[in-house]
Amino acid sequence: MFGRFGKKKGNYAYTVARVKAKKSHLFKDDAYSKMLLMSLPEISRFISESGYSEEITELTGKFEGIDLIEHATYRNMAGYFKGILDVSTGELHDMLAAVLQRWDVWNLKVILRGKSFGIDPDSVREDLVPAGELALQELEKMIALETVGEVIDAYCKLTETVIPPEIMDAYKTDGVLTDIEDFLDKEYYRRLLESIDPSSKPTRLLQDYIRNEIDVVNLETLLKLKVEGVVGEQAMRFVIPNGKEIDRKTAERIAAAATVEEAMGAMSKLSFYGDIKDALADTGSLTELVSVLKKVHISQARTFSHLHPLSIIPIIDFMIHKEIEVNNIRTVARGLASGLDRDVIKDLLVVV
Amino acid sequence: MAAEIGTGMVAIAAGLAIGLTGLASGLAERDVGAAAVGAITEDATLFGKTMVLMVLPETIVIFGLVVAILMIFVM
Known part of the structure; x- marks a missing residue:
């Protein structure tokens, strides 16, 4: 009876209540319709009045237009996820940390694709979500590395991952990242399931x-x-x-x-x-x-x-909804920046 | 002698009624309180609502108190 009250079990009630309160502040469906009628600076102002103010204020001097929105939204999402991880304790914290490692895999994929296709570091930074185990500084160090091989070595060292030599050999032969990315996904789920007692x-x-x-x-x-x-x-x-x-x-x-x-x-x-x-x-x-x-x-x-x-599921449910919100904002901003028709952008939005 | 034992049993029963319901209130308030603090941290305007929710588990111990009083003064 008292098992679930131990410190080891985690503060489910506190964390879930905070997450539910956060969820109530997420954008409603009509917010995207409003955004579709705005210009990029208006979208920046609109989101800064709706929970993204800290990031927008911090990044306004460095970026503008679509870059500002892209950096601010992912940074905001990473901040939310890290914040939830920080307030959780016990097994809840451990499980959340394991779930959030998917962002380490995401970040690695973004950096690898950037290196592989010769994308400039600033564009790579736009898509990073430092919500996992790897901090922004470690990701910056990985961006600064020269080759895909060096990035993979650095990642493996930081996360104690071992990529089978045959997968690395296949990459060296054909230069295609598919097998490495596939292995990273499988390894993420293997570790996650293994971490759950x-x-x-x-x-x-x-x-x-x-x-x-x-x-x-x-x-x-x-x-x-x-x-x-x-x-x-x-x-x-x-x-x-x-x-x-x-x-x-x-x-x-x-x-x-x-x-x-x-x-x-x-x-x-x-x-x-x-x-x-x-x-x-x-x-x-x-x-x-x-x-x-x-x-x-x-x-x-x-x-x-x-x-x-x-x-932990209400917390994951919030994380999914937050990710959808951020992706929808980015879709609207990107769509408007590239001159897409408003109806086409509307079809690309995920509304739940 | 029998009456004295009876009085003692009533006292023990009243004590159990208060003690066990107090424990139950405490266990219930543990989660409600943690959730209330979490909700207020995110949105201070929820204080009034969470206060009401915090008081609800108190009714368990109040029922215990009523039963204990009935046992002592009526039985």
Whole structure:
């Protein structure tokens, strides 16, 4: 009875209450419609009046226009996530730290792609989210390195990751980052699942949630590859193990099908098949399918957070919504900056 | 003798009624209090609402107190 009151278990009530209060301040759907009618300086002012003031004020001297919005939004998101991590304690803190390591992988991918395609360091910095284990200073040091190999070595040293030599050899031969990125994703989920001790209900819920997330990610990967004409064993290389409903056999059946319609039979037993059925039937639109899968993922987080309010899931639910808000602001700003039609930008927004 | 034992038993029962409900109130207020402080940290205007929520678990110990008083003075 007193097990859950130990210091080790973490301050779920305090952290979740703070997160719920933060969630109530996120942008409502109509905010994006307003933003679509604004110019870039007006968007900067609008977001600075709605929770991004610190970042906008801090960066106004250094950047302007789209650069200011991009830097401010990701910095704000990283600040929120770090803030939540700082106020949490015990096993909750450990689990959050493990979940936030996905941003280390994200940052590494951004830097690697920057190095690989010769993108200038300032553009790389725009997409960094220093919310993981690696601080901004460490990421800056990685940006300053010359080659992809040096960046990977630095990352491996900092995070105690070992990339198999065959993957590095393959990169050295063909210069394609896909295998390295794929390995990093798999390693993130492996470490995350390994860090969860399924002895209590909140931790078991997180485990279930992560395994559901793996299912959604795998399905998205397999379907994207199928549309590109990559099937069978070639597609199976990218499947992340330990999914909840999509085990190796089901994944193989989905991967083996030549078209999306043929794969529908293998997917029919999935619990979220009803949600994706219509989008699957409309195979011409991959964007819609990806958007539907994203919505499935979000609704899973919402359902899980209602099942057990005193767990890590409401916090992850907030993180997903915050990420959506930031991505929507960036989409509107980028769209307007590149002169896209307002209706096209509206279609690109994720509204939940 | 029997009456004295009876009085003693009533006193023990009244003590248990207060003690156990007090413990239950404490356990309930632990989470409610932590959540209330968390909510106020983010939004100070929530103070009034959280105050009401903080008081709710107190009713458990008040019921215990009422039962204890009934036992001592009515039984």
